[in-house]
Amino acid sequence: MPHAFEGKRIIVGVTGGIAAYKTATVVSRLAQAGATVTVAMTEAATRFVAPLTFQALSARPVYTGAWDHLESLDPQHIALASAADAVVVAPCTMDCMARLAQGRADDVVTLILSAVDRARAPVLLAPSMNEVMWEQPATQRNLRTLENDGFRFVGPGSGWQACRHVGTGRMSEPDEILAALERAVRPGSVT
16 A cells, blocks of 8 residues: 555755754655655754755755755746645744744745645644743744644654753654654645
8 A cells, every 4th residue: 555655745844953853764754655855954954964964865955045946947935835745844943933923934944835835735843942932922822823824733742852951842753743744645634
C-alpha cells in the first residue's frame, strides 16, 4: 500500500531555533516515504543547521533567500506555493508566528507561506520556544489569529528546553509532526 506522502510535494520551512536539528529527521523521512521535499530556511535557521544537510536529505535545492531562483525564472515563492500539497514549518519560532499573524513576508519562509492557498494545501506550524515566550500574551494572541486564519498546529510539547528549563514550548518530536502532516494530507482532512 502506498504511503500517504508518496508523490506529494511538501515544503518544509525551517526558522531559527535550536530545534531545527530535529527537522532533518522530518525531511529524511518524508523523502524516504516518496515525497518531493523542498526546504526553505530563514537566515537565522542556517546558523543552527547548514543548508547542505537539507539538500543532501531532500536531494533538492534549498532556498535560503527571497531572491533565490534555483529552479526557474518564475517568482519562486509563487511557483513553490502553487505546487505544494502541504507545508510544515518546524521549528516555528515566536518571531515567525508574529510575522505570519501580521501578514509579513520578509524572509523566504514567510514569503512562500504568503502565497499558499491554505484551503488547498494545509500549512502545519510546529512551535518551538522557551516556556515564558510561549506563555506571552502576544504569542497566545498570534496563536489564535493564526488558527482563525486557517493554519494548523502540532504542539508545542512539554519537556527539557535548551535554556535548561522544563516546560511547554518544546517543538514536537519528528514522529508527531509527521503523523499530523499525514493526517493533513489525507483526502477529506479537515482543519
